Amino acid sequence: MTTDIPMDKTTDDTTKVSTPEATPIIPLPHAAARGLTVAGSALALIGTFLAWTWTDEFPGNLTVTGYPGGLQVLTLVGSALTLLFALAGYGIRGLGWLTPGGKNSPVLLAALGVLGVTGYAMGAIAQELGGLVNLEPGAWVSGIGALVAVVGALGLPVDQPYDAGDPDPHLWGRVRHALTAPEPRRAKDLPSWLEILIIAAGFGVGLYVFAYGISTEYSELFIGFLIIAAFGFTAVTRAGLLKRLSALTAKHRNVTLGAAFAAAICFPFTQTNDQFALIGANILIFATVALGLNVVVGLAGLLDLGYVAFLGVGAYAAALVSGSPASTIGVTFPFWAAVLTGAVASLIFGVVIGAPTLRLRGDYLAIVTLGFGEIFRITMNNLNGNSGPDVTNGSNGIPQIPDLEILGFNLGVPHDVLGHELTRSANYYLLMLVFTIIVVMVFRRSAESRIGRAWVAIREDETAATAMGINGFRLKLLAFALGACLAGLAGTVQAHVSYSVTPEQYQFAGPVPPNSAFLLAAVILGGMGTISGPLIGAALLYLIPAKLQFMAEYQLLLFGIALMLLMRFRPEGLVADRRKQLEFHETGQLDVPEDKPLPEGATGVAKAGA
Amino acid sequence: MNELPQQLANGLILGAMYGLIAIGYTMVYGIVQLINFAHGEIFMVGGFGALTVWMVLPDGFGLGAAIPLMIIGGVLVSVAVGTAAERFAYRPLRGAPRLAPLITAIGLSIVLQQAVWMWFPDAKKDVPFPRFQGDPVEILGANIQRGDIFVLIAAPLCMIALGLFVNKTRSGRGMQATAQDPDTAKLMGINTDRIIVMAFAIGAAFAAVAAVAYGLKNGQVGFRMGFLMGLKAFTAAVLGGIGNIYGAMLGGLVLGVAESLATGYIGEIPGMDLFGGGAWKDVWAFSLLILVLLFRPQGLLGERVADRA
Numbered sequence: 060m061t062t063d064i065p066m067d068k069t070t071d072d073t074t075k076v077s078t079p080e081a082t083p084i085i086p087l088p089h090a091a092a093r094g095l096t097v098a099g100s101a102l103a104l105i106g107t108f109l110a111w112t113w114t115d116e117f118p119g120n121l122t123v124t125g126y127p128g129g130l131q132v133l134t135l136v137g138s139a140l141t142l143l144f145a146l147a148g149y150g151i152r153g154l155g156w157l158t159p160g161g162k163n164s165p166v167l168l169a170a171l172g173v174l175g176v177t178g179y180a181m182g183a184i185a186q187e188l189g190g191l192v193n194l195e196p197g198a199w200v201s202g203i204g205a206l207v208a209v210v211g212a213l214g215l216p217v218d219q220p221y222d223a224g225d226p227d228p229h230l231w232g233r234v235r236h237a238l239t240a241p242e243p244r245r246a247k248d249l250p251s252w253l254e255i256l257i258i259a260a261g262f263g264v265g266l267y268v269f270a271y272g273i274s275t276e277y278s279e280l281f282i283g284f285l286i287i288a289a290f291g292f293t294a295v296t297r298a299g300l301l302k303r304l305s306a307l308t309a310k311h312r313n314v315t316l317g318a319a320f321a322a323a324i325c326f327p328f329t330q331t332n333d334q335f336a337l338i339g340a341n342i343l344i345f346a347t348v349a350l351g352l353n354v355v356v357g358l359a360g361l362l363d364l365g366y367v368a369f370l371g372v373g374a375y376a377a378a379l380v381s382g383s384p385a386s387t388i389g390v391t392f393p394f395w396a397a398v399l400t401g402a403v404a405s406l407i408f409g410v411v412i413g414a415p416t417l418r419l420r421g422d423y424l425a426i427v428t429l430g431f432g433e434i435f436r437i438t439m440n441n442l443n444g445n446s447g448p449d450v451t452n453g454s455n456g457i458p459q460i461p462d463l464e465i466l467g468f469n470l471g472v473p474h475d476v477l478g479h480e481l482t483r484s485a486n487y488y489l490l491m492l493v494f495t496i497i498v499v500m501v502f503r504r505s506a507e508s509r510i511g512r513a514w515v516a517i518r519e520d521e522t523a524a525t526a527m528g529i530n531g532f533r534l535k536l537l538a539f540a541l542g543a544c545l546a547g548l549a550g551t552v553q554a555h556v557s558y559s560v561t562p563e564q565y566q567f568a569g570p571v572p573p574n575s576a577f578l579l580a581a582v583i584l585g586g587m588g589t590i591s592g593p594l595i596g597a598a599l600l601y602l603i604p605a606k607l608q609f610m611a612e613y614q615l616l617l618f619g620i621a622l623m624l625l626m627r628f629r630p631e632g633l634v635a636d637r638r639k640q641l642e643f644h645e646t647g648q649l650d651v652p653e654d655k656p657l658p659e660g661a662t663g664v665a666k667a668g669a
Numbered sequence: 670m671n672e673l674p675q676q677l678a679n680g681l682i683l684g685a686m687y688g689l690i691a692i693g694y695t696m697v698y699g700i701v702q703l704i705n706f707a708h709g710e711i712f713m714v715g716g717f718g719a720l721t722v723w724m725v726l727p728d729g730f731g732l733g734a735a736i737p738l739m740i741i742g743g744v745l746v747s748v749a750v751g752t753a754a755e756r757f758a759y760r761p762l763r764g765a766p767r768l769a770p771l772i773t774a775i776g777l778s779i780v781l782q783q784a785v786w787m788w789f790p791d792a793k794k795d796v797p798f799p800r801f802q803g804d805p806v807e808i809l810g811a812n813i814q815r816g817d818i819f820v821l822i823a824a825p826l827c828m829i830a831l832g833l834f835v836n837k838t839r840s841g842r843g844m845q846a847t848a849q850d851p852d853t854a855k856l857m858g859i860n861t862d863r864i865i866v867m868a869f870a871i872g873a874a875f876a877a878v879a880a881v882a883y884g885l886k887n888g889q890v891g892f893r894m895g896f897l898m899g900l901k902a903f904t905a906a907v908l909g910g911i912g913n914i915y916g917a918m919l920g921g922l923v924l925g926v927a928e929s930l931a932t933g934y935i936g937e938i939p940g941m942d943l944f945g946g947g948a949w950k951d952v953w954a955f956s957l958l959i960l961v962l963l964f965r966p967q968g969l970l971g972e973r974v975a976d977r978a
Contacts (some may be wrong), residue, residue, distance in 0.1 A: 362768060415963040422704050423962060425771065426903050430955045433900065437951050446948035567896070568779055573708075576775060583772060616783035622776030623758055626769045 084233050087214030093148055096166055100141035102204025103173050104655075107138070107198025112184050117193075118277040121184075124197070130180040133283045134201055137173040139513055140291055141208055143168055144298065148215070159297020167212040168238060168297060172290025174205040176283045183279050188542020213237070215466030239391035243299030246306060254307050259318050261304050266322040270329040273338055274600060281606040316499070323492055327485035328477070336604055337484035343491040344553050345497050345573045348595035349581040350590065351545030356579065357588035358506055359538035360518030362415070362425040364567070365432025367575040369543040371565035372408050373401035373550025375439065377559045378457040379450075385457050387450055394463050398551045405547025415554055418532055426618040432567055432575050439562035456561030463490070463555050470555075487556045494552055494607055498545050502590055505541070515588075572601050580622055586632030595633055676933040677926060678811035684887065684925020685824035688918035689879035690902035691909070692831065693751075693872025697913035700849045702767075702866050703759060706774035708876060709899015710781035711751045715877030716798070716890040718746025723799055732799050736819070736881070743877035750781065751873030752866055760862075778895070785892040795891035798884030816885035823878050828918055831871070835914065840867060848912065897951065899923055904958045910968025919969055928954045 067599030071554045072391055074237065083092065111121035111131060112228075119129020127135050144166045147154040158165060178431050185191045249257075268288065275281040296299055308315040311553045390577055392400060409432075416427045441451025462471025462483070470486040475499045481489075484633045513534050516524035525531050554560050563569075568576035585596025604614050625632075690712050692949030697705045705711075726735055758777050762770045785792050801815035813821070835841035846854040847864045855861050883898070884890045901924065909920025931953035935941050961968070 075879060163846065187690050267846065308955075356768075360768075362771060419966050422698075422702075422767075423966075424771045425704065426900070426907070427958065427962070430900055430904070431957065433897070434952050434955050439950075441948045441952075446946060447943045500820070568775075568894060576779065579772065579775070600965075615779055616787065619776040619779030623773050623780070626765075627761055630765065630769050659878075 080567075083214045083216050083238055085210060085213045088610055089214075089216065091212030092211050095143060095214065096145045096170065096208050097211075099204045099206070099208030099211055100138045100145060100170065100173065103138040103141065103177065103201045103208060104135060104196050104204070106199075106201030107135040107202055109199040109200060110195040111180065111201070112193050112195055114188065114190065114193070117184050117187060117504075118609075121180075121198075122195075129280055130176065130283045130360040131201075131482075133175055133176045133280075133287045134180070134205075137287045137291060138201075138204070138208070140294065141166060141169040141173055141212075143295065145208075145212075149248050152316065157300070158298045159243035159246065159303055161218040161297040163212070163215040164218050164238050164240040165294040165298035166215060168290050168294035170205065170212040172287050172294065175201075175286040175290060176207050176433035177201045177205045179283055179286060180279075192236075193204050195610075207271065219350055220443065238297070240242075240299070243302050246303050251311070254531070255311060255314050255327075257304070258307055258311060258315055262315075262318040269598065270326060271570070272606075273342075274330065274332065274335050275606060278607050281602075285603075286532060296652070316503075320492070320496060323495075324489070327481055327488050328479050330485065331480070333482040333484050336482055336488055338601070340484050340488040340491055340556055343486070343488060344549055344556065344646040345581065345601050346580075346594045347491065347495045347549045348546050348573050349578050349585070349593035349597045350495075350498050350502055350579050351542050351549065353582050353589075354502060354505070354543035354545065354594045355538055356582055357593075358511060358518065359514040359535055361535060361539060362422075362428075362579075363539070363542065363575075363577070364426070365435070365575055366430035366542070366546060367565045368432040368435035368579050369405045369409060369575055370550040370553065370561075370573065371435055371439070371560070372405045372543075373547030374554040374560045374564075375451060375457070375550075376401040376404040376547070377551035377554040378460050381460045381554065383457055383460045385452060385455075385459055387452070391562060394465055398548060401551035402544050402547045405550070406544040409540040409543025410536065413536050417535045417539060429567065429575075430461060434563070436562045436566055439565075446595040454562060456559050456564075457554075458559040460554055460558055460560070482549065484556075487552065491549075491552050492557070494548055498548070499590055501541070502544065506588075509533065528566045568615065570611065572597070577618075580625075582632075583622075583630075584625060584632055586634035589632075589634045592632055592634035672810065674810040675812065676929045678808070678813055680926030680929030681815045681922060682813070682820055682925070684905075684922035685820045685918075685927060686879045686882050686886075686898070686921070686926050687902050687905040688921025689820075689824055689827060689875045689882070690898060691906040691917035691921050692740070692827075692914055694845075694877045694903050694906040695909070695911055695914055695917040696868040696872050700844065701759075701865055703764070703770050704774065704903070705759075705869075705872070705897075706753075706771060707737070707754060707778040707781060708751075708872065709895035709897075709902070710778045711747050711754070711873050711895075712876035712883075712898060712902075713890070713892065713895030714750050714781060714785065715743040715747035716880030716884050716894065717785055717792070717796075717892075718877065719743035719881045719884065720796060720798055720890055721746075732966060737801075740878060740881055743881055744874045747873040747877035747880070748870045751869045751876075755866055755869040760865075760887075769956060775860050778899075782892050789892070792892050795889040798888055798890050800885060800888045802939070809910075814886070816888075817882075819885050820879075820882035823882065824918070827875055827878060828915075831914060832845075834871075835965075838858055840864070844868065853884075904954060907958060908961050908968055910970040913968070913970050914969035916968055923955065923969065927957050 085092075087095070095096055105125040110124050113122060115122055119131075121129055121131055143154065143157055148162050148166065177198075181191075181194060181202055184193055185197065217237045224521065233669045238636065271282050272281070272288070275284055288462070319519040326339055327336055330339065348366070348370050352363060355361050355363045355366070377397045377400065379386050379388045380390055380392040380397050412427065412431050413424075416424045436449075439451045439456075440454050441447040442450040442453075446451065462469060464470070468474070468486075470490060471483055473480050473482050475481075506514075516527065516529060517531055517534060521531050557564070564571075566574050570573055572578070572581075581596035581600050582593045583596070584600065585592030585594065604611075607614075610617070690708065693708045693711070694705060695705055695820065696707070719739035719742050722739045723735055728843055728910050754777055757771050758773050762773060784830045789796070805812040806818065807813075833841075835844060843854065843859040844864050844867065846857065847861050851861050855866075867966045879898075880890070883894065898928050902921065905920035907920070908924055909916025909918070911917075928950045932947055932950045935944055935949070935953065936946055
């Protein structure tokens, strides 16, 4: 993407070099545009302190003047972010660190987020209370402020010069272009204690945002949260802050891992409501299983469409030896033995399914695992003593799985820890976290080992990998069996968290995650082959259906559409593995060597063996 | 009832349906190496298309006379959905890593199921499909329901037509060429895009015929019926050798007969008495797939596609 257009410095107050073509979308004088943005976002911020509506029938009580609540808080946060980014553009000392990458695109994104959430709030109030008359002046102040800020931000010069090939794209192309930003330069070296502090602060903010999302009490607030979180996250990314942070985390990997787990351990202490802690525990189960699937799909490139069955094997194994009165075996194993049983049972199934199919082309594996997932469900239904031997009680499943007691600590009852009451779900959340840590460690260690590199090699080109002396079949089987084993591990905890196991919990696609389709979607949405990707993907895929109950009917439909759009427009997922990103977008890469014309006489470079 | 001819007949009827659906998998796979995971759903919408035709026909219209119209209706819906899927979901992803179209197919399959579930009147549960009244006909010692005769006639006709099309027409030969080597086929002036659309359309049309047969046999269609039928049909396609259209039909018949025999006889094997009966038939069909993959991974008739590594 080299441009040979002469570049000259514009009157931009930043040091950014831009071409004359980099005109803003709305032609405004630069000072006026920035002034408008600052004024608009300040107006939106002030508006949140006024009443937005006259009645507290709209959830969140937006009637109080001087004390923002509910959706107002989201507008407040968004407009504060816009204001900060816009002020950073003036070159005010002390704010420069906010925008190491893009200067103006984060302003535009944040302003759009404010407009989105404020507009949504105004629309929701008008729709639920019947008409725009229900809006108090505060809402109009914020709304108009947000609109002004967006207009101003559209008047700011774009961060990157237009592509030489297409200097004057049509409007939509220009808007899209205005949202892009250059990569940040390398950061100054800071003292390492400060860097660690920054990492800790980053995870603190992450934990706060996540906990806020889980404890949103009504769906309007959750939608607003999604809008502002999506725009805010993109704005922070465009500003280059995320790149800076990930450069730091790459430098201090163990600290990062520690900080992440510390943040995760803190989560139940932010929740007083057992229901929200249960959501946390379920997200953790879902995320752990998704991470296990990521070993199979992301690292080794094996498509497993029946992965939830391995979770089911682990859960059924644990339930049968849990001492539940409905268990047909009637033995009670201690928890560690039950975990081993579940993991080993899943491992055996993984080998039995994998051994015949992994010798063949990958597509067969997809369909065999899909079949296995279905057969598992059917078999569990049939082993009811009526149409088969009595093992699983058929469709009734195994209910009344007793609560765990580990080292005299009963996970079923609330405990007071550090002055905070940990509920049953919070206990299980912490137990599950131990398993998540195990799975993360296994994933990380194996991905960086010789085996992990061999998996990636097989994923990229099995023929070449085999030629390099890699035993493709054995390594694929290892990945598959390891994935199965990790799912079984998670299943043993899941059986206890959900009190009962039934065949219907483990189907291919259903409204409640985890099921095979959702697991795969979590891995792909988050980003294949990464650790944080499936965790984020699982959290989003669990929270969105759980929080937006009103669209329950459309949920699967929207899920299917989202899956197709995702594959079309961002197949590498939210957290992109560098290799995947290159693979999916093979053009326009900066680090692809330039196409040089072949020297004379260099013929005969036809694709051999095509 | 447990006599061998009866079981064989049941198996053949079931197998012919599997075979018709398997054609769609095998043709698409043979040409673009894509498992059209949504094909089971294309089968399902074909059934609903045929049912819609029956519902709009005036009362008193005989089922025998309605069947050709219902087939046309079903085929139209299936082909429309199938080609639209090709155009808007799969074509943009041609050249992307293989995972991408497969996941799109999963998404599409969920969308189609949910769309029918939500918008077809009363489709939240199984919807009744017209059936032929009257006693079963006895052929070679097996009782065959009147509705089942349809598939026994339709499947061979479809296979003959397909065989003629592929071997005798220009487009058919173009299809073979594209399956062998798409790049060279393109250089020879074959419009491979058109060939791919055609493969999707033929597969969808056959699936619609199978869906009419399914409805006539079971007396109902449901939004969920595509999943298991699609899975079995894919098994049939692998069984016969994927990419091979005759193999698909053969695989379907073998799978159907094996399933029916397993239902009838496995329970009589000493020690297996609890594993017989209809509840386990899917498990046995699936075990057959694993066995075939173990011992003859190229399928019964062998793959037609050259393995391009």
